[in-house]
Amino acid sequence: MKMNSNYSKLQGDKGHLVDRLYVHWDVSTQCQLKCDYCYAIKQYEPNGEWGKLDSWARQKLIIYALSRSKLPVFLGFQGGEPTIHPRFFELLELSWNAIEKHDASRLYVTTNSLQTVEFFQNYPRIEHFKNSIKPNGHPKLLFLWSVHFDYIEKYKDFIKKVLIIQEKGYRSKVNVMLHPNPEHWPFIHKIINELMKHDVEMHPHFLYDDGDMHKIHNYTPEFYKEFSYLKEEKLFDSKILYWDKNKTEEANFYTDYEFYNKDLAHFNGWDCFNNNYEINYKGFVQQFCFNISADLTKNFRFFENITEIKPKVCPHNGCYCDGLLKIKKGLKWELKFDLMKYVILIVLIVRICIIIIFLLLN
Numbered sequence: 001m002k003m004n005s006n007y008s009k010l011q012g013d014k015g016h017l018v019d020r021l022y023v024h025w026d027v028s029t030q031c032q033l034k035c036d037y038c039y040a041i042k043q044y045e046p047n048g049e050w051g052k053l054d055s056w057a058r059q060k061l062i063i064y065a066l067s068r069s070k071l072p073v074f075l076g077f078q079g080g081e082p083t084i085h086p087r088f089f090e091l092l093e094l095s096w097n098a099i100e101k102h103d104a105s106r107l108y109v110t111t112n113s114l115q116t117v118e119f120f121q122n123y124p125r126i127e128h129f130k131n132s133i134k135p136n137g138h139p140k141l142l143f144l145w146s147v148h149f150d151y152i153e154k155y156k157d158f159i160k161k162v163l164i165i166q167e168k169g170y171r172s173k174v175n176v177m178l179h180p181n182p183e184h185w186p187f188i189h190k191i192i193n194e195l196m197k198h199d200v201e202m203h204p205h206f207l208y209d210d211g212d213m214h215k216i217h218n219y220t221p222e223f224y225k226e227f228s229y230l231k232e233e234k235l236f237d238s239k240i241l242y243w244d245k246n247k248t249e250e251a252n253f254y255t256d257y258e259f260y261n262k263d264l265a266h267f268n269g270w271d272c273f274n275n276n277y278e279i280n281y282k283g284f285v286q287q288f289c290f291n292i293s294a295d296l297t298k299n300f301r302f303f304e305n306i307t308e309i310k311p312k313v314c315p316h317n318g319c320y321c322d323g324l325l326k327i328k329k330g331l332k333w334e335l336k337f338d339l340m341k342y343v344i345l346i347v348l349i350v351r352i353c354i355i356i357i358f359l360l361l362n
């Protein structure tokens, strides 16, 4: 992909590949909790779809559709709480087998970590899954933990579970919800400190409103002041490039905190190499941000037919999900339009001159 020469502005995460599909699958809508900030509840509950699990036969059709992908897949299990799926380990094994043929494939499991310590102790070591470790030892399977406010009393258990899974060879990353309610702030500071002490990768997660990832929550200036230390890159798993070539030779790298605090997350009219898809609990797939969708239990070729990621023009005013922020984006040179005007003008002048010369000669 030639991005650099075509665009006057660039944005995206260095580690985010363009030619890979990022597929987030709600493997059920069942969960032990009911959090007020849960996007899945907001999406499913109004239709009476919270607490549901599709049939195993249909879920195997989804895995089959994934196995046909021509591009590597970064597959995520979401929900609900994936680990309480009644056939969780089978689901994990079959899904990994379906995508592991591509070296750049990855699989992550989100969890609220409410499963018992024994559950995580009995979890298979990463070597159990074929091709799950790169030659440099980098794990291809990971856990994305969410810290919930129910842990105020039991946060040590939470850390213990994260460390057990890391010891088994998986990569772990903790999503720390940045709740706007100041009552939760002492706990958020505490958990960030604990995770730093244990050198656990984390991602402080900004919330968006009404389950709409184009509508960030309107955080107060007090919030930004309170969490100003989140500017530090070491607190985030990624740094996001923002490069305005009209203004600077050097690209800037920002954390999510700076992006939102500086109000930079607007890409309306930019080319977006969006490669993120969501599969709902019934097997219906939709591309994030666009009206492209299919029923995977009938259309097995949906992923197979995506052979390259072509840019689409962003129609939205806000890009407020940390996953979407990582996608590569570029704004075409405005100069090109100016040049076009000059070219049209010159062609017109030449034509007029030819007509005048022609008239004079006759």
Ligand code: SF4
Pocket (backbone or CB within 6 Å): 214, 267, 268, 270, 272, 273, 274, 288, 289, 313, 314, 315, 316, 318, 319, 320, 324, 325, 327, 329
């Ligand atoms: S809102 Fe969606 S389409 Fe727009 S830039 Fe972000 S990811 Fe791309």
